[in-house]
Amino acid sequence: MNSKELTRLLQSLVDKQISVAEGVEKLKQLPFEDLGFAQIDHHRALRQGVPEVILGESKSVEQLETILTAMANRGNNILVTRLNAEKAAALGNRFPAAEYDPLARTFSLVQEQIEIIGRGKVLVVCAGTSDLPVAREATVTARMLGNEVEELVDVGVAGIHRLLARGEQLQKAAVIIVVAGMEGALPSVIGGLVAVPVIAVPTSIGYGASFGGLAALLGMLNSCASGVTVVNIDNGFGAAFAANRINRKE
Numbered sequence: 001m002n003s004k005e006l007t008r009l010l011q012s013l014v015d016k017q018i019s020v021a022e023g024v025e026k027l028k029q030l031p032f033e034d035l036g037f038a039q040i041d042h043h044r045a046l047r048q049g050v051p052e053v054i055l056g057e058s059k060s061v062e063q064l065e066t067i068l069t070a071m072a073n074r075g076n077n078i079l080v081t082r083l084n085a086e087k088a089a090a091l092g093n094r095f096p097a098a099e100y101d102p103l104a105r106t107f108s109l110v111q112e113q114i115e116i117i118g119r120g121k122v123l124v125v126c127a128g129t130s131d132l133p134v135a136r137e138a139t140v141t142a143r144m145l146g147n148e149v150e151e152l153v154d155v156g157v158a159g160i161h162r163l164l165a166r167g168e169q170l171q172k173a174a175v176i177i178v179v180a181g182m183e184g185a186l187p188s189v190i191g192g193l194v195a196v197p198v199i200a201v202p203t204s205i206g207y208g209a210s211f212g213g214l215a216a217l218l219g220m221l222n223s224c225a226s227g228v229t230v231v232n233i234d235n236g237f238g239a240a241f242a243a244n245r246i247n248r249k250e
Contacts, residue, residue, distance in 0.1 A: 038063065038066075038067055040052065040067060040070055040071060049248070050145050050146075050244070051071070051076045051077065051078070052071075053079045053080075053081060053141075053237070054067060054068070054071075054078070054079070054080045054081070055080075055081055055082055056080040056081060056082050056083035056087060056107065057081075057082035057083070061087050061090045061091065064080065064083075064087065064091060065090075065091060065094055068080070068091065068094070068095060068109070069094075072095065072109065072111065075111050075112060076111065076112075077108075077109065077110050077111055077112060077114065077144065078098075078107075078108070078109040078111075079106060079107070079108050079109075079141065079144045080106065080107035080108075081105065081106055081137060081141070081237050082105050083100070083105050083106065083107045084105065088100040088102075088107050091107060095109055097109060097111075101140055103133055103136045104133060104136035104137040104139070104140045104236075105133065105137065106137060106140040106141070108140065108144055110144075114143070114144065114146055116146055116147065116148055117145075117146040117147070117248055118146060118147035118148055118174065118244070118247040118248065118249070119174060119247055119248070119249045120148075120172075120173065120174025120175070120247060121147075121148045121149065121172065121173050121174055122142045122147045122148070122149045122150075122173065122174065122176075122177065122240070122244075123149075123150050123151075123169065123170065123172075123173035123175070123176045124138050124139045124142070124149060124150070124152070124176075124177045124179065125152045125155060125163075125170075125177065125178045125179065125186070125190060126151065126152065126153045126154065126155070126179045126180075127154075127155065127156035127157070127178075127179065127181065127182070127186045128154055128156050128180075128181065128182075128205070129153070129154050130181065130203075130205045131179045131180060131181055131205055132153065133236075134179050134201055134203050134234050134235075134236040135151065135153070135177075135179040135201075135236060136151075136236070137236030137237055138177050138179065138201065138236035138237070138239050138240040138243075139151055139236075139240075141236065141237050141240035141241065141244075142177075142240040142243055142244060145241070145244040147243070147244055147247055150169070150173070152166055152169060152170075155186075156180065156182075156186055157185045157186055157189060160189065163186075163190070167193070170190065170194050173194070173196060174196055174246075174247050175196060175197050175199065175243040175246050175247050176190060176194060176196060176198050176199070177199045177201060177236075177239045177240065177243055178190050178198055178199070178200050178201065179203060179236065180200070180202065180203065180216060180220075181202065181203035181204065181210065181213065181216050182205065182206045182210060182215075182216060183206075183210075183215060183216060183219050184200070184202050184216030184217065184218075184219035184220045185219065187200035187220050187223060187225070187228050187230075188219075188220070188223040188224060188225045188228065189225075190225075191223060191225025191226065191227055191228040192224075192225040195227075196227075197227060197229065197243075197246050198225070198227055198228045198229070199228075199229050199230075199231060199242055199243055200223070200228050200230045200231070200239075201230075201234070201235060201236055201238075202216035202217040202219075202220055202230070202232075202233050203216065203233065203234055204233055204234055213233035213234065214233070217230065217232075217233055229242070
C-alpha cells in the first residue's frame with residue numbers, strides 16, 4: 001500500500017463508501033505478510049515511496065511464485081532482480097503480462113501506470129559493452145521507480161572523444177550513474193565535467209589484476225573529482241535506488 005492508496009481508503013471511510021470493518025480488512029496485512037519462508041513488507045511503499053524489490057538470485061521458482069502472487073494480489077508493480085532465464089520462463093507462465101530483460105536479468109510486472117516522480121532525467125553511462133548488464137539493471141530499476149532514464153553506452157576512457165562528443169547530454173542530466181570496470185576511471189572524468197551528483201558503479205569486468213572489480217572499486221573510492229559517490233561491485237540496482245532518492249521531486 002502506498003500513500004495514494006491509503007488516502008483513497010481513508011476518504012472512502014469518510015464518505016461512508018466502505019464500512020469500518022471493510023477498512024480494517026484492507027489494512028490487516030499491514031505492515032507485513034508472513035508467508036512462512038518470507039515476510040513481505042507491504043508497508044514499504046508507504047514508508048519509502050516505492051514497494052519492496054525482490055532479489056531472485058537464490059530463491060526457488062516456487063518461493064518466487066508465492067511471493068509474486070502475494071504482491072500481485074495487492075495490485076503493486078513488481079520488480080525482481082538477478083533472475084536467470086530458466087526461472088524467468090517459469091514465472092512468465094504464471095505472470096504472462098510480466099517482462100523479462102535477459103541482459104539486466106530483471107523481471108518486471110507493471111499493474112498500474114508508472115508515475116514519473118523524478119524532477120529530471122537519470123543518465124546511465126556505460127564505459128564498455130561488457131559493462132552493459134550492470135548498466136541495464138540500473139536503467140530498468142530507475143524506470144520502475146518512476147524516473148525518466150537515458151542510456152549512454154560504450155564511452156569509456158580508451159576513446160574519450162566518444163564521451164566528450166556527448167557533453168550536452170551529460171549537462172542536461174539531473175543525476176548520472178556511471179558504470180565501469182577495468183581501472184574504473186570513467187566516473188572521475190565525468191565527475192570533473194558536470195555539476196550534478198555522480199554515482200559510480202564498479203563492475204567485475206577486467207583482466208587478472210582487476211581482482212573481480214576491486215581495482216575499479218578502489219579507483220572510484222579514490223576519485224579526485226568531487227561529488228562522486230560509489231556503490232558496491234556490480235550493484236546497478238543500488239545505484240538506481242540512490243539516484244531515485246536524489247531525483248525525487250518531494
